Amino acid sequence: MPQENNTAPVIASHVTTTGVKRTSYGKTGRPLTIFVNAFETSIPQDVIFHYDIIPPADKVLPARVNMTLLRELQTRIAPDILTPLGVYDGRKNFFSPRRLPLGKDDCKEFDVSLQSGDQIAPKGKGPKVYKIRFNLVAQINPEVLKRYIEGKQSLDNAVLTAITALNVVIRMEPSQKYPFNVRSFFTDQEKRDIGLGLELWRGYFQSVRPSLHKMHIIIDTSTATMYTPGPLISLCLAFFKKTDPRVLAPKNGLPDRERLRLQRFVAGIRVITTTKTESGEKKIERVVKKLSTAGASALSFKLKDGGAMTVAQYFQKVLNRPLRHPDVICAEIGTGVLIPLELCEVPPGQIMRKQVPPEKTKDVVEFATKKPQDRLKSIEAGLQVLAYGQSEYVRNFGMNITQTHATRISARVLNPPMLRYGKASQQPTIMPANGQWNMRAKKFYKPVEILHWAVVIYERKQRFNERAAEELIQGLSASAHDVGMTMKPNTVTVWENGQGNIAGQIKAAGQQVFTKFGKYPTLIVVVLPEGGNDIYTAVKHFGDVTTGVATQCLKSLKCSRAQSQYFANVCLKINVKLGGINAIPDPNSVRALADPQNPTIVMGADVIHPAPGSLGRPSFTALVASVDSDNAKYTADCGVQTSRQEIIEDLETMAKTMLTRYIKYRSVVERKSPQMAPPKRIIFYRDGVSEGQFQQVLDQELVALQKACAAHKIKPKITFIVVGKRHHIRFFPTSMSDADKSGNCPAGTVVDQEIGHPTDLDFYLQSHGGLLGTSRPAHYSVLHDENNFSPDTLQSLSFALCHVYARSTRSVSIPAPVYYADIVCSRAKNHYDPTGTVDFSDSATNDESVQADTMLEAFRRGFKPLNERQKTLMYFSVRFKNYQSCVRYPQWFVNLSEF
Structure with a gap:
């Protein structure tokens, strides 16, 4: 059994670190032995020679093709020079065990x-020749790795290159x-058609990863998601x-929008076509660039005479038979080369x-x-x-x-924090068990009052x-x-057409609530039908940007057969x-x-990027940040910036806003003195770096x-x-007696030795109880x-x-402010007018002639700021589609007569 080492790690004084240097390990918590999916490897003894490979300069080839070129070079063209076999990353780096x-x-x-036919030459010419140049750039002494994991060496280019080589x-x-x-x-040993x-x-x-001493x-x-192999026409269908x-025939009504959607799906896919040569048929692998706008029978090209x-006539002549589907669109491969879909075969194993x-x-x-x-x-x-x-x-x-089995390591299970509910609760203070608790006989710490509200139902009246509505x-x-x-039961119920x-x-x-009761509603509950995503988006935009009135979206099916526990969960969000x-x-x-002597503001920051292939779409x-002394109430700000840029451009402005809100809340609501209103500490959690x-x-x-x-x-x-x-x-319990009901390690499992960073202060914390599958611990640096x-x-x-996430009675996988920041980024799409021209849907088409920076500028112009009424409320307290909603500004800053 591994023994935890609580003595201070010995890291040389001259070693520099990117972050905070580790000087000690954690000690608190119940000891626990677990498995981790790490397997020890030895470090090479001999010098490794690093070469730059200058790949073909005419164009950037896929890594797969580069690997094929290297294999040909090693095994057929220059085996005497490239023996013993070196290794190649498919781009630029080649490592050899000898000079x-x-x-x-x-x-x-x-x-x-x-x-192999991966590339073909123009007719009448021999195979295409690629020129590849090797150039020695460095000699790597693996001793730097030994020194690094022993805490005697700083992380530098030599260490990074050595890790890359391994x-x-x-x-x-x-x-x-x-x-x-x-x-x-x-591999295809385990696969599923979806x-x-x-x-x-x-x-x-x-992945090779260094840790202290190992x-x-x-x-x-x-x-991986793979394209289904077989005829390309079958894949398109x-x-x-x-x-x-x-x-798939435009003459039969294939809309151009659908063709473009299919084109985005198949662009870049490799297909095998068969061509006739003097020696017989030859299978050639090509890449689909785009799809034609018309069918093979409607596309024509000029002959030399x-x-x-037409394309259909050409292939009828070549194949000595007519095409089965002459009106179907073609795949464009190469420069202007069109091949009917039915003559293209998709090989297996394409990611x-x-x-x-x-x-x-x-x-x-x-x-x-x-399961774990x-x-x-x-x-x-x-x-x-x-x-x-x-x-x-x-x-x-x-x-x-x-090693043939996962490594046993020492871990600890931290004690959860005590949580405090309202004084009227039968049990005002509770301790979570394995990251969960319930609301039975508990009152909110600070419950709100809803005097007037409305229910807007977008389900057909026959179904709801x-x-x-009365049961709801x-x-x-x-x-x-x-x-x-x-x-209060002061409500108005209306059915509307989505x-x-x-x-x-x-x-x-x-307005109906105002007419009936003389007061505007504090809350509007919106009942959505199945598939009501467009309604949902419009509702969120209404609350987030247009008016800031609080709304709570619910699915009609869940409401119609809801138990009290469901409505209790809804109340977590509304409150x-x-x-x-x-x-x-x-x-x-x-x-x-x-x-109390060191008032602390906790912040969480995140950036999310557009999906692969989303040309010109921005990052959000x-x-x-917390605003109260109890670190339970949070406020948020969001923005739009250059696509795929990780550093937050407007962080200084955002942080100034957060500090203003924190100081104002502590001064106005908590009545702190001017000396004690500002924070003395900032704890800043950054996600996604x-x-x-x-x-x-x-x-x-x-x-x-x-x-x-400083501002x-x-x-x-x-x-x-x-x-x-x-x-x-990943963490795995060594016995089921140490596991929770899901088979995972218990909530609070922390590891900061054996797999931690060799020199920098870090730790892994699995803060949540398992539900489905294997839980992922968060890594804190x-x-x-x-x-x-x-x-x-x-x-x-x-x-x-991780226990103060407002919408749940379970601990979450990362600290609540970071979790909230992730949700705020995701909700930023709602800051665009749902009736406008900005489209985030998967079916949205992007005109390739429009430059990405031009599109980004349009996204910047269309981005709407948060409504003033909600800027200090937790409108982001929910993330799932069924429960996301919009909110209003808190009562201590809002004029309730405005709607």
Whole structure:
């Protein structure tokens, strides 16, 4: 059994770090032994030679083609020079276990031609020749890796290049055999057809990762979406869920919009066509660029003798038979070369590198989800597929991976924070058990009062009648009373047509409330039909941007058969939207957040980027911050910026706004003195930043935060923590007695040794109880810490903040402010007029002639700021489609006579 080492790690004084240097480990919590999907590997003994490969200069070739060229060079053209086999990343980097005999300048150019038919030459010419040049750029002494994992070496280019080399070594063998995607490769041993011309393949992720005193290979299961192999025309029909090829013929009514949608789906796909040569038929692999605007029988081209011929006529002559579907569109390959869909074959194993259609997301999640023990077995079985011991590449570089089972490591289970509910509760203070609790016999810490409200129903009255509406009103009112809210029966109920003006209808309902009761509504409940996404978007825009009136969207099916627990969950959302507080962490269990002498503001920031292939669409940014002493009430701001830019452009402005709101709330609502209203501490959680961007974040975002503080003439101590979710570390209990009901490690499992960073302060925390599949711990990297928090303090306060997510009675996977920031980014699409020209749907078409920067400017102009009435309310307290809603400004700043 591994023994946890609580002594301070020995890291040399001259070692520099990107973030905070680790000086100690955490100690608190119940000890627990777990498995982790890390497998120890030895470090090569001999020098590794690093070469730049200058690939063909005429165009950028796919990594798959580059790998094929390299294989031809190693095995057929220059095996005497390139032996023993080196490894190649498919782009620029080649690593060799020996110095290649390239001449005195360590540079040599080779001519390589493909014999496999991957590329073809113009008629009458021989195979195309590619010129590839090798150039020695560095010699890597693996000793730098040994020094680095022992805490004696700073992270520099030599260390990074050495880690890159080892990663290329372990990936080389599978990349020769299987379809691959950067760090993962996939096999057809386990696959599932999900329709729309797509199938799912199971695969394995692998990555070399250094930790203190050890080098590990992280192995995890992975999933890829593949194009269904077979005739291209069959794939296109599957995309439209049709079987009759005539639907692919423009003369039969194929809309141009649908053709463009199909074109985006198949653009870039490799197809095999058959061409006749003097020696017989030859199969050629080509890439689809676009689809024709007309069918093969309507497309013509000029002949050398001055005549003309249609594409259908040409292939009838070549094939000596007519096309089966001459009116169907063609695939354009090469430059202006058109081939009928029925003559194109899609080879197996092609990864779709585009966004999965929304209706297939559920299928992907179901296929990718595995229970912890099943996932662990699959990972260990992956070692057999990877077969490191049989890899010539691994042997050539002297790496040795002997483990056949996951590594046992020491972990701890942290105590959860105490949560405090309203004084009228039978149990005002509770302790969650494995990340969950319930609202039974509990009142909200600060419940709100709803005196007048409206119900707007967009379901047909035959499906949702007066009785159903009355049951909704009674059920919601009763649940509100149970949790301490006041919800008077002063309501108006109306049925509306979802094809009408949604904003006008909702506003009219509010006016009816005013006419009947002399007061405008505090809340409008909107009942949506199945498939009412457009209505939902319009409702959100109405609340987020247009008026700021609070709305709560509900699905009609859930309302009509709702239990009291459902309405209790709805009340969790409504209460915080209207300025209430559901629960707070007990100050005694989170002293770092509740120190009255050091008022603390907690912030969370995130950026989300457009889906792959979304030309010109912007990235959205968000900053969320607490405003109260209990760190339970949060406010948010969001913006739009350059597509795929990770650094937040407007962070300084956003942070100044957050600080203003924090100081104002503490001054006006909590009545703090001018000296105690500003924060003395800032705890800043940043989501979505890769390790390679840490220094950039420190140089720009930390500086922006400091400038915001300077603008307020304050200098709080800042702790800056990056929260990572996109990693492949997984925890597994060593016995079911240590697991929760889902088979996962219990909520609060924390690891900061054995798999942690060799020099920088970091930790992994699995803060939530499992539901489906294998839980993913969050990875916390401490980049800056003027508060000098201990590891125990950082771990416990992060765990506590995972328990204050307002819409749930479960702890969440990351601290609530970061979770909120992610939701705010996602909701930023609602800041565009739903009746305008901006379209975020999957079917939206982008004119390729329009420059991306021009489109981005249009998105900037169309972006609407949050309505003034809601800027300090938690309108972002829900994320799922069934429950997302819009909110109003809190009562301590709003003129309730305005609507």
